[in-house]
Amino acid sequence: MDRKLLLEHIGVEGIHTHDVYRKNGGYKAVEKALKSMSPDDVVEEVKKSGLRGRGGAGFPTGMKWSFIAKPEGVPRHLLCNADESEPGTFKDRYLMEKIPHLLIEGMILSSYALGCNQSYIYIRGEYMFVLQILEKAIAEAYANGWLGKNIKGSGFDLDLAVSTGAGAYICGEETALIESLEGKRGNPRIKPPFPAVKGLWDRPTVVNNVETIAAVVPIVNDGGGAYAQIGLGRSTGTKLISASGNVNNPGVYEITLGLSVEEFIYSDQYLGGIKNGKKLKACVPGGSSVPILPHYLVCKTATGEDRLMTYESLSEGGFATGSMLGSGGFIVYDEDQCIVRNTWNFTRFYHHESCGQCSPCREGTGWMEKVLHRLEYGHGKMEDIDLLWDIQRKIEGNTICPLGDAAAWPVAAAIRHFREEFEWHVKEPKLCMTKNYGLVTEKTFETVNG
Amino acid sequence: MSQENIQFPEPLLQEVARQIAKFPEGKQKSSLLSVLHLAQAHFGYLSEPVMDYVARLLHILPIEVYEVATFYSMYDIKPVGKVKLEVCRTGPCMIEGAEKIVAYIENKLGIKDGETTPDGLFTLKTVECLGACGYAPMLQAGEKFHEHLTEAKVDELIEQYRKNPIANYLGLENYGS
Numbered sequence: 211m212d213r214k215l216l217l218e219h220i221g222v223e224g225i226h227t228h229d230v231y232r233k234n235g236g237y238k239a240v241e242k243a244l245k246s247m248s249p250d251d252v253v254e255e256v257k258k259s260g261l262r263g264r265g266g267a268g269f270p271t272g273m274k275w276s277f278i279a280k281p282e283g284v285p286r287h288l289l290c291n292a293d294e295s296e297p298g299t300f301k302d303r304y305l306m307e308k309i310p311h312l313l314i315e316g317m318i319l320s321s322y323a324l325g326c327n328q329s330y331i332y333i334r335g336e337y338m339f340v341l342q343i344l345e346k347a348i349a350e351a352y353a354n355g356w357l358g359k360n361i362k363g364s365g366f367d368l369d370l371a372v373s374t375g376a377g378a379y380i381c382g383e384e385t386a387l388i389e390s391l392e393g394k395r396g397n398p399r400i401k402p403p404f405p406a407v408k409g410l411w412d413r414p415t416v417v418n419n420v421e422t423i424a425a426v427v428p429i430v431n432d433g434g435g436a437y438a439q440i441g442l443g444r445s446t447g448t449k450l451i452s453a454s455g456n457v458n459n460p461g462v463y464e465i466t467l468g469l470s471v472e473e474f475i476y477s478d479q480y481l482g483g484i485k486n487g488k489k490l491k492a493c494v495p496g497g498s499s500v501p502i503l504p505h506y507l508v509c510k511t512a513t514g515e516d517r518l519m520t521y522e523s524l525s526e527g528g529f530a531t532g533s534m535l536g537s538g539g540f541i542v543y544d545e546d547q548c549i550v551r552n553t554w555n556f557t558r559f560y561h562h563e564s565c566g567q568c569s570p571c572r573e574g575t576g577w578m579e580k581v582l583h584r585l586e587y588g589h590g591k592m593e594d595i596d597l598l599w600d601i602q603r604k605i606e607g608n609t610i611c612p613l614g615d616a617a618a619w620p621v622a623a624a625i626r627h628f629r630e631e632f633e634w635h636v637k638e639p640k641l642c643m644t645k646n647y648g649l650v651t652e653k654t655f656e657t658v659n660g
Numbered sequence: 661m662s663q664e665n666i667q668f669p670e671p672l673l674q675e676v677a678r679q680i681a682k683f684p685e686g687k688q689k690s691s692l693l694s695v696l697h698l699a700q701a702h703f704g705y706l707s708e709p710v711m712d713y714v715a716r717l718l719h720i721l722p723i724e725v726y727e728v729a730t731f732y733s734m735y736d737i738k739p740v741g742k743v744k745l746e747v748c749r750t751g752p753c754m755i756e757g758a759e760k761i762v763a764y765i766e767n768k769l770g771i772k773d774g775e776t777t778p779d780g781l782f783t784l785k786t787v788e789c790l791g792a793c794g795y796a797p798m799l800q801a802g803e804k805f806h807e808h809l810t811e812a813k814v815d816e817l818i819e820q821y822r823k824n825p826i827a828n829y830l831g832l833e834n835y836g837s
């Protein structure tokens with residue numbers, strides 16, 4: 211059975227309002243922390259919980275918090291990353307739309323722990339309707355004394371505001387987010403210095419994902435130890451998974467980490483299986499940037515173990531036979547989908563979103579897009595497949611920020627697992643045009659399955 | 661647009677002040693992206709005189725505004741239709757039929773991706789993942805998301821926007837203009 215730590219009250223009528231949220235136990239964690247815990251106690255509980263960043267990289271949150279520099283007299287800032295632009299990912303939107311006070315409560319707790327008095331939520335510009343929900347909720351929180359000066363007589367002050375992006379995936383990268391919040395282009399910064407030392411306006415800064423910050427609420431309420439009991443091994447707690455693609459029940463799910471992938475895809479409680487009775491062809495388990503898994507590596511690892519929804523199990527086998535939990539953007543492909551077309555589509559995305567600072571990323575994503583387009587539209591040559599492999603290898607690890615890697619990995623994985631499908635596109639170019647791609651991939655599916 | 665017409669009405673000036681007040685003294689440049697959204701909403705697109713006006717409002721250099729306006733995909737530095745239909749074309753939407761939706765709109769309105777209808781009412785634009793992948797295919801018009809699109813739904817939408825062309829601006833009710 212899944213524990214619901216974030217979405218427990220999601221079905222309650224009016225839960226987006228302060229009063230209903232409060233009646234359902236809201237802001238109890240803030241009361242508890244401000245009354246009976248020091249900021250370091252909160253950091254300690256988060257460390258104990260084993261919580262790992264939910265934005266994609268999975269870095270332990272408590273450890274990240276303990277790195278923040280504390281020079282005398284310099285303000286520090288907590289920034290909530292609500293840029294959510296990784297294709298396949300729409301969980302943060304769900305949380306903010308449905309239960310905005312959970313994020314606000316998490317922001318108060320986390321700001322208290324870090325000693326920040328002015329915190330921001332940076333939200334992608336396309337989520338303007340969500341921004342308005344958040345601003346209403348923040349106004350309610352001020353009116354009820356949870357934000358502002360001397361919160362509930364504790365002596366702790368906090369101002370919280372939402373600021374907006376304007377359509378740029380790269381602004382989800384933490385240093386690009388900081389640049390953007392300073393009113394500039396979203397060009398990632400060279401690290402070091404890390405944001406923990408020099409971030410927003412050169413002040414010590416922590417950037418955390420929406421879901422990470424929300425998870426601090428149950429951690430403070432029940433204790434880090436209790437949180438660590440949930441989940442499996444080093445994948446503690448629950449995770450929001452946003453599922454899309456060819457499944458019967460796409461949407462956002464809060465799962466307990468450790469659930470089997472098979473149960474997640476096929477159980478009626480979750481995705482309810484592949485749509486229209488078709489077969490599973492492939493799955494991208496953690497957002498467009500993570501390696502795609504062919505059907506035989508989705509529910510089982512290469513060694514025949516059950517694949518589980520944990521950081522460890524999804525990456526079992528490394529990139530040779532594994533993938534990553536990433537942002538939890540779970541995309542499912544049925545037997546009719548074309549891997550070449552999908553890879554071309556994602557590569558076009560990365561080319562479009564490259565900020566252009568590093569040549570391997572700026573040029574490499576464009577070349578890959580061209581080569582993939584050629585292959586998909588029937589003008590490809592066999593050498594193009596090796597050329598693609600070569601380009602992606604030269605991008606990976608050679609750029610300022612991880613967008614370069616994020617663009618390279620999906621291409622590498624597609625070639626690694628579906629090379630025959632690429633070759634088939636060269637051999638039967640006529641069938642690879644858009645209109646025929648359903649037909650093509652059915653054949654290819656048989657090829658792939660031998 | 662002549663230079664002297666470029667002026668926010670009082671409620672929008674108040675909104676600009678509210679955006680600036682979110683940041684510490686001297687960090688007003690941080691509100692630039694928000695103020696550009698307001699400017700685009702009010703003036704239709706970000707012409708050079710509009711960008712210069714924003715620079716004056718925030719006490720920054722015009723180049724600082726141009727840099728930003730040309731970087732982010734939501735800003736239009738050329739005129740667009742009253743209603744922008746922004747269809748998501750990324751992977752999860754594509755496998756649920758986004759390409760068919762784009763082709764359908766192109767046919768129906770007689771314009772291609774990136775173009776505006778001669779009456780200046782609709783602009784069609786394909787965009788990257790908008791965070792609605794589980795409810796695909798989808799499009800954004802103004803600040804509204806329209807999900808689970810079908811051809812019939814597109815017909816309905818276009819009809820509705822023909823009768824009542826919502827402008828492209830965002831969060832208007834809050835700005836009271």
Ligand SMILES: Cc1cc2nc3c(=O)[nH]c(=O)nc-3n(C[C@H](O)[C@H](O)[C@H](O)COP(=O)(O)O)c2cc1C
Nearest residue numbers: 263264265291293294295382383384418419422612
């Ligand atoms: C290109 C790129 C895009 C990213 N987009 C997001 C995003 O939309 N949301 C997010 O939380 N993290 C995103 N990240 C990860 C952030 O850089 C950062 O690691 C994260 O916000 C840290 O929060 P966490 O530790 O709570 O996960 C992105 C990273 C890269 C390289």
Ligand code: SF4
Nearest residue numbers: 565567568571609611
């Ligand atoms: S890797 Fe790409 S997105 Fe990242 S800084 Fe370099 S050019 Fe910009």
Ligand code: FES
Nearest residue numbers: 748753790792793
């Ligand atoms: S792919 Fe279209 S909304 Fe995500």
